[in-house]
Amino acid sequence: xxxxxxxxxxxxxxxxxxxxxxxxxxxxxxxxxxxxxxxxxxxxxxxxxxxxxxxxxxxxxxxxxxxxxxxxxxxxxxxxxxxxxxxxxxxxxxxxxxxxxxxxxxxxxxxxxxxxxxxxxxxxxxxxxxxxxxxxxxxxxxxxxxxxxxxxxxxxxxxxxxxxxxxxxxxxxxxxxxxxxxxxxxxxxxxxxxxxxxxxxxxxxxxxxxxxxxxxxxxxxxxxxxxxxxxxxxxxxxxxxxxxxxxxxxxxxxxxxxxxxxxxxxxxxxxxxxxxxxxxxxxxxxxxxxxxxxxxxxxxxxxxxxxxxxxxxxxxxxxxxxxxxxxxxxxxxxxxxxxxxxxxxxxxxxxxxxxxxxxxxxxxxx
Amino acid sequence: xxxxxxxxxxxxxxxxxxxxxxxxxxxxxxxxxxxxxxxxxxxxxxxxxxxxxxxxxxxxxxxxxxxxxxxxxxxxxxxxxxxxxxxxxxxxxxxxxxxxxxxxxxxxxxxxxxxxxxxxxxxxxxxxxxxxxxxxxxxxxxxxxxxxxxxxxxxxxxxxxxxxxxxxxxxxxxxxxxxxxxxxxxxxxxxxxxxxxxxxxxxxxxxxxxxxxxxxxxxxxxxxxxxxxxxxxxxxxxxxxxxxxxxxxxxxxxxxxxxxxxxxxxxxxxxxxxxxxxxxxxxxxxxxxxxxxxxxxxxxxxxxxxxxxxxxxxxxxxxxxxxxxxxxxxxxxxxxxxxxxxxxxxxxxxxxxxxxxxxxxxxxxx
Numbered sequence: 010x011x012x013x014x015x016x017x018x019x020x021x022x023x024x025x026x027x028x029x030x031x032x033x034x035x036x037x038x039x040x041x042x043x044x045x046x047x048x049x050x051x052x053x054x055x056x057x058x059x060x061x062x063x064x065x066x067x068x069x070x071x072x073x074x075x076x077x078x079x080x081x082x083x084x085x086x087x088x089x090x091x092x093x094x095x096x097x098x099x100x101x102x103x104x105x106x107x108x109x110x111x112x113x114x115x116x117x118x119x120x121x122x123x124x125x126x127x128x129x130x131x132x133x134x135x136x137x138x139x140x141x142x143x144x145x146x147x148x149x150x151x152x153x154x155x156x157x158x159x160x161x162x163x164x165x166x167x168x169x170x171x172x173x174x175x176x177x178x179x180x181x182x183x184x185x186x187x188x189x190x191x192x193x194x195x196x197x198x199x200x201x202x203x204x205x206x207x208x209x210x211x212x213x214x215x216x217x218x219x220x221x222x223x224x225x226x227x228x229x230x231x232x233x234x235x236x237x238x239x240x241x242x243x244x245x246x247x248x249x250x251x252x253x254x255x256x257x258x259x260x261x262x263x264x265x266x267x268x269x270x271x272x273x274x275x276x277x278x279x280x281x282x283x284x285x286x287x288x289x290x291x292x293x294x295x296x297x298x299x300x301x302x303x304x305x306x307x308x309x310x311x312x313x314x315x316x317x318x319x320x321x322x323x324x325x326x327x328x329x330x331x332x333x334x335x336x337x338x339x340x341x342x343x344x345x346x347x348x349x350x351x352x353x354x355x356x357x358x359x360x361x362x363x364x365x366x367x368x369x370x371x372x373x374x375x
Numbered sequence: 376x377x378x379x380x381x382x383x384x385x386x387x388x389x390x391x392x393x394x395x396x397x398x399x400x401x402x403x404x405x406x407x408x409x410x411x412x413x414x415x416x417x418x419x420x421x422x423x424x425x426x427x428x429x430x431x432x433x434x435x436x437x438x439x440x441x442x443x444x445x446x447x448x449x450x451x452x453x454x455x456x457x458x459x460x461x462x463x464x465x466x467x468x469x470x471x472x473x474x475x476x477x478x479x480x481x482x483x484x485x486x487x488x489x490x491x492x493x494x495x496x497x498x499x500x501x502x503x504x505x506x507x508x509x510x511x512x513x514x515x516x517x518x519x520x521x522x523x524x525x526x527x528x529x530x531x532x533x534x535x536x537x538x539x540x541x542x543x544x545x546x547x548x549x550x551x552x553x554x555x556x557x558x559x560x561x562x563x564x565x566x567x568x569x570x571x572x573x574x575x576x577x578x579x580x581x582x583x584x585x586x587x588x589x590x591x592x593x594x595x596x597x598x599x600x601x602x603x604x605x606x607x608x609x610x611x612x613x614x615x616x617x618x619x620x621x622x623x624x625x626x627x628x629x630x631x632x633x634x635x636x637x638x639x640x641x642x643x644x645x646x647x648x649x650x651x652x653x654x655x656x657x658x659x660x661x662x663x664x665x666x667x668x669x670x671x672x673x674x675x676x677x678x679x680x681x682x683x684x685x686x687x688x689x690x691x692x693x694x695x696x697x698x699x700x701x702x703x704x705x706x707x708x709x710x711x712x713x714x715x716x717x718x719x720x721x722x723x724x725x726x727x728x729x730x731x732x733x734x735x736x737x738x739x740x741x
Contacts, residue, residue, distance in 0.1 A: 091457070091461055091464075095457055098457075098526065098532070098533055099526075102526055102527075102528035102529070102532060103528075107701075108701065126496075129535065130492075130496070130523075130533050130534060130535055131532070131533060132531075132532060132533075132534075132701075133521065133522075133523065133531075133534045133535055133536055133614075134535070134536065134614070155499065156499075157496075157499060160464065160465075160468055161468075162468035162469075163468070165498075165499075166464070166468060166497070166498060167464055167496045167497060167498075168496060168498075168499045169495065169496055169499055169500070169535060170499055170500065248499075248500070335473075335474060335498075
């Protein structure tokens, strides 16, 4: 018997070009016209976004001489499945997609996760450009490389880490976003400021009214700060083995609320509720200043986001969801708690063990 | 509009422990007993290997106190599909598999590709230990990280690069391998020697008779040389953007033979035919010594492997398969041709453009 060590490689660290602002999609067209000649470009959108933004974009890209096709799937998280992934793959096979094919994920988080996962596994990995059309996807889902599909047993059980080739967040498309969806996006923007950017938090406090009116300049500033922080964290820990866990602030509680409500509570609202709850918990647990917890509650309120779990969520389903959280260690529920606004704990103390009952109480507002 | 570059990371370069020899599975049991306590171990096997090796192994691992389950799927390349992958995932969900779960791929190339792909995407990536039971899988498929499933439109169209956590190749399981399957394994072992190890080639010439009698010591030596070379190549170029292409020697022609025969010609035989054909071509194309081509033909013959394409393969289907080869550049068919036994071309001249008609003639023995 012989034993030896085979050194196997790693993909290269890469720089992802990020474009944020009004008119980003026009820049995407310019960039593709300059670089994607001869490549097949497949725009993936859901049935809502395809007629609104997908078809016009495909038309414009064809007008620039590119070979471009649209593949649409039925809208809704219920379609973030292996079956929808297979249907997109069948379309790629029919189009003769090869290693040079470029996927363009044009839509919200479901579209980015699905198209990103298809790209991660088509011929063992092709390029995907993320063009998010919801504020939540712009702020969180489109950068970081998490892709996947849901199974009946749970969300994102099957997926891959696959960083986008580029990201274009066009603020103009937000003008058609329903108010509730727009508001939800601020949950992740606030989270990002709490975990690593005190100056961005102060700007959010100052600019709330302008941001709610969808004013371009402050929105661009807020998104850029949010994406820079995410890139900094993910650049150090793609696979969430340590530092990346700080991005989970509020999420242990949020996942419990989402699961217990049967996903009736949207992700942004759940994260807002979860942050408020975990901040309350953090006061005693890790010395988070009570004044910072108050500032956080006020900012969430100013964005029209909830701070307490809705009445009547089944207690056993919330506890069951907490018990399944991926940050748990040996059955102990853990939360990624901030030390103060703009600063999380260091490696080794990022996720703090908490009593599930205490977290339930915090979700009620205690 | 703001543009910036987000630095995103890379998985870590890792060392894969490789164990080759008689009794490797017993060492696997010892290693798991020492390291996998508290983890769920899921053995994935096909319906042939499950009763022969899978059930006994699961019994022994349970006897060592491990939580171990067997998941079997129907044997045969026809079942290397998205549907079989989904059925294994459903089994993992039912077992409550989490990020600490370890998959153990026990079987031939289909099992390694399928279980490896499941591991690549379960919760965005969990550990897989490869325990190949065919000589071909030991020599080629189990190391290198290529995983995937077939689509009706082509083989391995959907998959991922996912390096194994460890590899255990137990020569004892080869005793039950049918003669034809055993023989086929030598095609990739010979290929490895041609592309990078002249000394190993000479040992294969010397040890042919002992190797055909399945003698342990020379077989262990041959496999270790083959896997060391593969690790060296894959360690420098996981994603086949350059150097790894040398492992494609013989494969442009082999894929044409496989596809044109409707995969009736097994992979090992096709690679033997392909190497003989591409070696003939290499004499004129890149100055491969005629004496080396003759040594290669004789070695393949000594292993009972074919050197010419079977009569009657449809010419148009062979040309179509060549036209689809992933090494093609702007429609030109390319082969990874050796300069002499043990030495390939350098980066930039690894894959040489050839006329498809000339390759067809070489496959006929001209």
